[in-house]
Amino acid sequence: MKRVVWLLSLVVLLVAGCEGEKKPGGKDRGSDPDIVLIGSEIEGMYLARAAADEGLNVMVLDPRKQPGGQLIQGEMLYLDEPFDDAGQSLLQGRVKELFDRYKQGEIRKKEEFVDYFQSIAEGIPIESGIQIVKIDSEPDAHSKQTIKSLTYRTAGGEERTVSAKYWVENTDFGALSSRLETTRIPGIETVFGGEATDYMAASIMMKFRQVDWEKFAGEINSLSQDKKEEIYGSNTYLTGTFAYGFGNIGKSYSSSQKDVFLRGLNIINQRDGEALINALLVFNVDPSDDRRIQEALEAGKTETDRVVKHLRQQLPGWEKAEVNGYPDYLYIRDSTRYETEYVLQATDLLGGAMFWDNVSIAGYPIDLQGNQANPWGTSTGKPDKYGMPLRAFQLKGYSNVLTAGKNVGASAVAYGSARIQPNTSLAGEVIGIILGQIDGKSELAELSEKDMEKLHQYIKKNYDITLSGVQAKNKIGRYSEEQLELINRGKLAVE
Structure with a gap:
């Protein structure tokens, strides 16, 4: 009975977000949104929260029947914290608050995670159980495609069309990006063998x-x-x-x-x-x-x-x-992912690469969970820390489509580390802030190094998130070109 109450309270809160309101410093919630997220995974919800706090109009269309994805429905409540080689936590931003409360014992049970999810989703409308019917896109000035509108069918069978400036893939099965002109990033079968298309367990x-x-x-x-x-x-x-x-x-x-x-x-x-x-x-x-x-x-x-x-x-x-009962959904580690403007490689991670357009400072061992051909999986090395560029979250060929969470642009090997929740949660929050800051001034596809430098300064000053000036160990500096290729294929482990 208690579980029913939690879910009802979540639905009531999210439906309340659909009411027309004028957010201080924001926009009329009855107008077309600035950002539409497809899916309600927590990593993308950090993007939604940050963008809304920066004054943008955000909505979520979720193909799943209930909101919360892996965290709430899958009850993946064991949180992994990334540390660098010096033992320093790499947590920053809103996700750090979650981990702090988790470690203190304040957030451990499902209902406590539901309350936390509600706090992130507050005021942001989420419509669950939708089906995408049609996507209208056209070429833009950057020789890329731009999504202009999306038509979807509600859980009740009604068709609706929505327009937005930016679209975010935030599902665990590519509900949006799989319908676009995209190229699949080769998966775990390239490391372990098995079926032509395969996933980590x-x-x-x-x-x-x-x-x-x-x-x-x-x-x-x-x-x-x-x-x-x-x-x-x-x-x-x-x-x-x-x-x-x-x-x-x-x-x-x-x-x-x-x-x-x-x-x-x-x-x-x-x-x-x-x-x-x-x-x-x-x-x-x-x-x-x-x-x-x-x-x-x-x-x-x-x-x-x-x-x-x-x-x-x-x-x-x-x-x-x-x-003590069962979850309503699985913990999905891996899915079909699609090329972004930059696809992270294992050598980026182990080399401690930093990028001019960093949106996250990340870390975690390259943890390749198994498939049926290799059930125990493997780890091919532990980075000190590394940057995650904005380009790894910009869908290739589209100027206004972003990816969130486990849709990050990373090779099958690099994905073993990049996929970890805190890494992409920070990226989501930072991207949401950036979208708020450039609104009405410039487009995401036009951002220069100088623009990003100013944005990094703003984010440091106002959110205490450091994205530039970070030094990381290069663990592969003495490896040959042939060895580096093997590392990127998951065939050579780095001590």
């Missing part, structure tokens, strides 16, 4: 209750490091907040289904005996295929009921653990 988040976290962490941390790794696997680590590693727990489990696989465990303590685990992989999931998503969800639920029995036997403090 999706996951179903496993939810449990009656977990004695104090006993769990206490007993395992009382072991010597050698003993801990002997029993549970290398890199096993626990605090009062989270745990990761436990590769031996996955290795000792036999799945009942050929396309479902238990890897090492990423576990978050949700308080009150509740815990959530990111570990149960489902292969061969095309997120544009609703039927396959439902099959994968059901397979994940069935396997979760078996996994809990394994955890009771293998982990101290989990002897009485029970399944």
Whole structure:
């Protein structure tokens, strides 16, 4: 019953955003929007929030039936924080507030994440369950295409047409960009082999209750490091907040289904005996295929009921653990993505590249989650930190189409790091600020290095976000051209 109340409160708030209003410093909400986002993933919602706060009129058209995507519907509530080689957090902007509250224990449960999502979406209309019917575009002065309008069908069957200055791909299955004149970025099959088009595994988040976290962490941390790794696997680590590693727990489990696989465990303590685990992989999931998503969800639920029995036997403090319900959606890591004006390569990341049009300072190991041909996946190196250029979020060939979140322009290998939520959340917020600042003055496709320098200064002064003057380690300076090519193909790991 409580879960129904949370969702109803979210719907009420989002519908309220559709009412005509005059935002201080903003525009009449009844007019055509400046920005339309397709999809409601959290990374793009940071763009929407920042643009709205800068005075722009923003709306969201979501093909999914409920808002919130991976974070809310998929309940991917285990948050990974990027650090540089000196151990310094790379979090900046609004996403830092989420992580701070998360680490403090204030935001751990789904309802707390729903409240947070509401705070980001406040005043921004979201229409869920839409279907794109038609997109009208035409050539522009930059020898590119410009989307002029989009016609969509509402959940109730009504057709509507909307015009906007900018359009943002913010789904996990390319709902907008797949309908445009675009080129697919080759996927994980280029690294691991397998089908002609393949994706890193999706996951179903496993939810449990009656977990004695104090006993769990206490007993395992009382072991010597050698003993801990002997029993549970290398890199096993626990605090009062989270745990990761436990590769031996996955290795000792036999799945009942050929396309479902238990890897090492990423576990978050949700308080009150509740815990959530990111570990149960489902292969061969095309997120544009609703039927396959439902099959994968059901397979994940069935396997979760078996996994809990394994955890009771293998982990101290989990002897009485029970399944605590199931998410309504999958955690989608990977999908068909399309070329942007700049496509990040693994050598950009490991070389610590910085760009004149940086919109994020990012980091995280190049973590290539597996497919069915290579279920354990691999990591090909850990960057110190690197920049993410605006051009990696500008859809190639279109002057007014942006990408958000996991639609970032990155090769299959570079994507292993670039995809991490804080990296693209910061980029989304910065792009939203930029759109607000250039409104009525210039177009995104016309921005020069001098323009970006001024924008970086504004963003630093007003948002305390640093995007320029950042130094990063180059970890591949002595590698040959042949070795650099192997790194970009995922065939050579960098220590």
